[in-house]
Each structure stands twice: as structure tokens, then as C-alpha cells.
Amino acid sequence: MYQIKERSDRWDPSKIYVIGHQRPDTDSVASALGYAWFLKSTGNESVMAARAGQPGEQAIFALKRFEQTSPFLLTGVAPTFGHVATMQPFVRPSDPLPAAMARVAEGDRVVPVVDDNGRPVGIVTALALARAYNAPMNFTAMLAQPCKQIVENFPALDHRDRIQDHRSGLLRSETDDFLIVDENGEYVGVATRRRILDPPRAKLILVDHNELSQAVHDADEAEIVGVLDHHRLNNASTASPIPFVVDPVGSTSTLVAERCRAHDLRPPAGIAGMLLSGILSDTLVFLSPTTTDRDKKAAVWLSELAGVQSEEYGHQLLRAQPGLGARSAGDIMDTDRKTYEHNGQVLSIGQVEVTGLQELPERRKELLEALQERRVREALTFIGLMVTDVVTGTSHMLCDAEQWIVTALPFTRLADGLFDLGEMVSRKKQLVPILMAIIEELR
Numbered sequence: 001m002y003q004i005k006e007r008s009d010r011w012d013p014s015k016i017y018v019i020g021h022q023r024p025d026t027d028s029v030a031s032a033l034g035y036a037w038f039l040k041s042t043g044n045e046s047v048m049a050a051r052a053g054q055p056g057e058q059a060i061f062a063l064k065r066f067e068q069t070s071p072f073l074l075t076g077v078a079p080t081f082g083h084v085a086t087m088q089p090f091v092r093p094s095d096p097l098p099a100a101m102a103r104v105a106e107g108d109r110v111v112p113v114v115d116d117n118g119r120p121v122g123i124v125t126a127l128a129l130a131r132a133y134n135a136p137m138n139f140t141a142m143l144a145q146p147c148k149q150i151v152e153n154f155p156a157l158d159h160r161d162r163i164q165d166h167r168s169g170l171l172r173s174e175t176d177d178f179l180i181v182d183e184n185g186e187y188v189g190v191a192t193r194r195r196i197l198d199p200p201r202a203k204l205i206l207v208d209h210n211e212l213s214q215a216v217h218d219a220d221e222a223e224i225v226g227v228l229d230h231h232r233l234n235n236a237s238t239a240s241p242i243p244f245v246v247d248p249v250g251s252t253s254t255l256v257a258e259r260c261r262a263h264d265l266r267p268p269a270g271i272a273g274m275l276l277s278g279i280l281s282d283t284l285v286f287l288s289p290t291t292t293d294r295d296k297k298a299a300v301w302l303s304e305l306a307g308v309q310s311e312e313y314g315h316q317l318l319r320a321q322p323g324l325g326a327r328s329a330g331d332i333m334d335t336d337r338k339t340y341e342h343n344g345q346v347l348s349i350g351q352v353e354v355t356g357l358q359e360l361p362e363r364r365k366e367l368l369e370a371l372q373e374r375r376v377r378e379a380l381t382f383i384g385l386m387v388t389d390v391v392t393g394t395s396h397m398l399c400d401a402e403q404w405i406v407t408a409l410p411f412t413r414l415a416d417g418l419f420d421l422g423e424m425v426s427r428k429k430q431l432v433p434i435l436m437a438i439i440e441e442l443r
Contacts, residue, residue: 010080010082010083010159010160011074011077011202013083013200013201013202013203014046015046015047015048015203016039016044016046016047016048016203016204016205016225017047017048017049017050017072017074017077017202017203017204017205018032018035018036018039018047018048018049018050018205018207019032019049019050019051019052019071019074019204019205019206019207019215019216020032020051020052020206020207020208020209021052021208021209021214021215022052022053022214022215022216022217023052023053023056023334023335023336023337024051024052024053024054024055024056024059024071025055025056025058025059025208025281025282025335025336026055026056026058026059026062026277026278026281026282026317027208027251027252027253027278027279027281027282028051028059028207028208028209028252028278029051029055029059029062029063029070029071029274029278030059030062030253030256030274030275030277030278031207031208031228031251031252031253031255031256031275031278032049032050032051032071032207032208033049033068033071033271033274034253034256034257034260034267034271034274034275034278035049035205035207035228035256035259036048036049036071037049037267037268037271038256038259038260038263038265038267039205041263041265042263042265047205048072049071049072050071050072050073050074050216051070051071051072051073051074052073052074052075052215052216052217053073053075055070056321056335056336057320057321057322058281058317058318058320058321058353059277061316061317061320062273062274062277062281062317062320063274065273065277065313066269066270066271066273066274066277066306067270068270068271068273068274074216075216075217076162076216076217076218077202077204077216077217077218077219077221077222078162078163078164078217078218078221079162079163079164079199079200079201079202079221080159080160080161080162080163081157081158081159081160081161081163081166081178081180081191081196082159082160082180082188083163083199083200084163084180084191084192084195084196084199084200085159085180085188085189085190085191086189086190086191086195087188087189088108088112088189088190089103089108089111090111090112090113090114090120090187091103091111091112091113091114091124091147092113092114092115092116092147093113093115093121093146093147093148093151094146094147094148095146095147096143096144096145096146096147097129097132097133097142097143097145097146097147097150098143099147100113100124100129100147101129104126104129109125109126109176109177110123110124110125110154110177110190111123111124111125111147112179112187112190113147113148113151114187117186118184118186118187119181119185119186119187120154120156120179120181120187121148121151122151122152122153122154123151123152123154123177123179124147124150124151124152125152128150128152129150131150132145132149132150154175154179155178155179156178156179156180156181156185157178157179157180157181157191158180158181158182158183159180159181159182159183159188160182160183162218163196163199164221167196167197170193170196173193175193176192176193176194177190177191177192177193178190178191178192178193178196201221201222201223202221202222202223203222203223203225204216204219204222204223204224204225205224205225205226205227205228206224206226206227206228206229207227207228207229207252207256208228208229208230208231208252209229209231210227210229210231210233210244210246211231213339214338214339224242225242225243226242226243226244227242227243227244227245227246228243228245228252228255228256229245229246229247229252230246230247230248230249230250230251230252230254230255230290231246231428232246232428233246248292249290249292249294249295250279250282250283250286250288250290250291250292250295251278251279251281251282251283251295252278252282253274253275253276253277253278253279253282253298254278254279254292254294254295254298256275257275257279257298257301257302258294258298261298261301266305267302267305268305269305269306269307270306272302272305272306273302273305273306273307273308275298275302276299276302276303276306276308276310276313277317279295279298279299279302280299280310280313280314280317280318281317281318283295284318284353284388284390284393284425285311285314285315285317285318285390286299286311286314287390287393287425288425288426288429289425289426289429289430290426290428290429318353318355318390319355319390321352321353321354321355321390323354323355323356323359324352324354324359324360324363324387325359325362325363329363329366329367329369329370330370332350332352332363332367332370332385333350333367333370333371333374333385334350335350335352336350336351336352337349337350337351338350338427339378339380340432340436342435342436342439342440343439343440343443344443345381345382345439345443346378346379346380346381347380347381347382347383347384347432347435348374348375348378348380348382348383348384349382349383349384349385349386349427349431349432349435350384350385350386351385351386351387351388351427352385352386352387352388353388353390354387354388354389354390355389355390355391356389356391357387357389357394357396360387360396360418361415364398364415364417364418367385367398368398368400368416368417371383371384371385371398371399371400371417372400375400375401380401381401381402381405381439382399382400382401382402382405382435383399383400383401384397384398384399384400384401384431385397385398385399386421386424386427386431388425390425393423393425394420394421394422394423394424394425395421395422395424395425396414396418396419396420396421397411397418397419397421397431398417398418399417399419400417404442405435405438405439405442408438408441408442409438410434
């Protein structure tokens with residue numbers, strides 16, 4: 001059965017995460033699920049579908065329709081102290097000194113002392129033991145001393161904290177071993193300086209994007225091991241060659257479907273339905289100019305596997321997107337917003353799909369104020385919101401920008417900050433090229 005759980009468990013160094021961009025739309029969610037299934041089916045058992053945020057209403061509709069579990073939520077992939085902690089044996093405060101000495105004999109440089117509630121009270125060091133053994137007292141009495149008698153205070157680090165946030169302080173520290181605790185202050189393990197300075201890195205396969213600015217938080221600290229995308233190139237460098245596929249089709253889900261067919265793999269109905277949803281969403285049921293024959297062929301194949309009629313289901317999917325009146329200005333603005341840089345100018349363009357433009361006039365002022373706030377805060381040359389009517393295949397655009405670019409816009413002005421884009425439905429193939437051409441001409 002379908003379920004969606006908000007999980008952000010610490011990433012696992014043994015896994016490879018197939019993950020979409022920060023604001024997961026239907027294609028991002030579908031391609032992560034589909035590509036993870038494909039990679040597992042071709043022998044890579046360590047892969048796992050993931051997402052970098054909350055799926056949109058349309059993606060949730062598709063997950064429910066095809067009874068698929070939402071991908072694993074990762075809110076960040078920076079190495080944390082939990083990733084470098086080793087569960088080293090400990091002693092109790094009441095344990096006699098020989099218990100700690102036995103741990104030192106096994107090679108432990110420090111011995112954690114943990115109380116009955118699981119909380120560390122400090123450490124016993126080899127030096128402290130040597131001093132105790134050399135103290136002028138009866139040998140039997142000395143052996144009977146509890147560890148709490150020689151325990152030393154020791155700073156503890158939260159297993160959730162990012163290593164990068166503490167790196168400079170740790171470099172100045174005189175100790176080479178650190179106690180790690182969980183959110184309740186309970187003992188997790190010990191981390192060495194060497195391990196902290198060379199932590200494991202999350203392994204990511206990016207789908208439906210190739211830019212770190214759109215990737216899960218802290219992706220610059222991860223290892224990118226693959227990319228499957230259909231957007232423009234603006235990728236980060238990698239330490240070694242990786243499988244990198246960027247192909248001009250209407251949907252990343254198409255690329256996943258083509259790989260399945262090339263390997264004679266037939267995805268189960270649920271996965272096929274999700275991949276079909278990704279194609280239908282990104283191509284607006286083949287209305288978008290980004291649509292290719294490859295998208296249509298993939299959709300025919302997937303609809304047969306999923307047991308649905310492609311266009312009929314596609315229109316149900318598009319109508320699942322909530323109208324403007326049911327959403328906050330921030331949600332409308334940021335659910336599907338992408339940033340572009342060209343000739344030193346930074347542009348940000350959101351897009352929202354609706355089944356009618358009748359709600360736009362009453363939200364215009366509020367949305368323009370939200371656009372202006374974001375343009376100032378993010379130091380943007382231009383920020384726009386494409387409002388696309390999926391029924392008529394037309395769009396209007398709200399924007400806030402420097403005057404030179406507003407004056408040059410080749411669209412009919414309907415009101416302050418509002419333009420009629422006509423039969424324009426694609427941000428990347430229709431609107432962005434126009435804006436970049438204006439920048440090239442005027443800047």
C-alpha cells in the first residue's frame with residue numbers, strides 16, 4: 001500500500017542514493033524510483049531511491065495512484081560525527097580499575113566511562129591508570145578502586161552535527177580522540193582525529209538535475225557517481241570519470257524507460273506508472289515543445305505495463321495540481337523555481353501549473369510582493385513566475401526585475417508586473433532562451 005513518511009535518517013555510507021533536486025516534482029520522484037529499480041535489476045544492490053524535499057501534490061497523487069512508497073528523505077548529505085563514530089567498549093563508573101586496564105591492553109587509547117543511563121561521564125586514560133598504579137597504597141586496595149576515582153572530563157560531540165561546522169576547533173584541540181553522543185546525550189562511540197579529518201562521503205546519482213545549486217543540501221561534500229538528466233549543463237567537477245548522461249528529451253523518466261527497454265527489463269506496474277507520470281507531467285501530456293517522439297514511444301510502452309490509458313490518466317494527473325487559491329504565496333513561488341546565471345546576471349524562474357488563470361488577478365499583488373522580496377534577498381537581476389494553464393496551453397508571467405530587462409520583454413503587458421506569454425508552456429525551451437538573448441544584447 002502507498003505510504004509517505006517524513007524521514008531524514010542519517011545517510012548510509014554503504015548506499016548509493018539516486019536522488020532528484022531540492023523541490024521534487026513528479027519527474028524527479030519518478031526517475032529516482034525508476035532508475036533505482038533499474039540499477040538494482042542490473043546488479044547494483046546498494047542503490048536506494050531518495051528525495052531532497054517534500055513531493056508536490058501532483059507527485060503525491062501519482063504515488064497514491066500506483067501504490068508506491070515515497071523515496072527516502074535526505075535533507076542533507078554532509079558527513080556528521082555519527083558517520084565517524086566507532087562503538088568502542090566502555091566501563092561503568094563503579095567498575096574496578098582492572099576493567100579499564102584490560103581495555104588499554106587491547107589497544108584503546110581512551111576508555112569511555114558510561115553511567116547506567118547510557119550517558120558518558122568522562123574517560124579513563126592510560127596515563128591516569130599509570131598514576132593510580134604508582135600511587136603509594138595497598139595493591140589490593142588500589143585494584144579495588146572504581147574507575148570513577150580517576151575519570152577525566154571530556155567534551156562530547158553530537159552525532160548529528162556536521163563535521164565541517166567544528167573542523168577548525170577540532171584542529172586546534174590537543175586530543176586525538178572524541179566522545180560522540182546522540183540527541184539524548186547517550187554514548188554512541190569514539191571518533192579519532194584521523195577519522196574526523198577524512199570522513200566517508202555520501203555517494204549520489206543525480207537525476208533530473210546536474211547543478212549543485214539544485215541538489216540536496218551539502219552535495220558539494222558528497223561524491224557524485226552518476227548523472228541522468230534532460231536539462232542544460234551546469235555540472236560540478238568530479239574527482240574521477242562518472243556515467244554522465246544529459247539527453248534532450250522531455251523527461252528524465254523517458255531516459256529511465258529507454259534503459260529498461262535496452263536491457264529487456266519490464267518494470268512492475270507501479271514503477272511503470274510512476275515513470276509514465278514523470279513523462280506526462282514534464283511534457284504536459286505532450287503539449288510542451290520539449291516533447292520528443294522518444295517521450296511518446298516510452299509513454300506508449302509504459303502505459304501498457306501500468307494498465308492505464310496515457311492521455312486520460314495524464315489529464316487526471318495535471319488536474320491533481322492544486323489551484324492558486326489553495327496555496328500560500330511562498331509555496332506557489334518556490335515549489336518549482338530554478339536559477340540560471342548568464343553573462344554575470346542571475347535569473348530565477350518559477351513555474352506553476354493550473355487548470356485556469358481566473359485566480360491569478362486576485363493573487364497578483366501578493367505574488368509580486370513575494371517576487372520582489374526574493375529578488376532583493378537573493379540579489380537577482382530577474383525573477384519570474386510562469387503560471388501555465390494546462391487546459392488551454394497558455395501562460396501568464398509575473399515578474400520583478402531591473403528596468404532594462406523589463407522594458408525589453410517581448411510580451412504583452414497586462415498589468416504592472418504581469419505579462420501574457422501566449423502559447424508558451426516551457427520554461428527551459430521557450431522562456432529562458434528569450435531572457436538570455438536579452439541579456440546578451442543589452443549586457
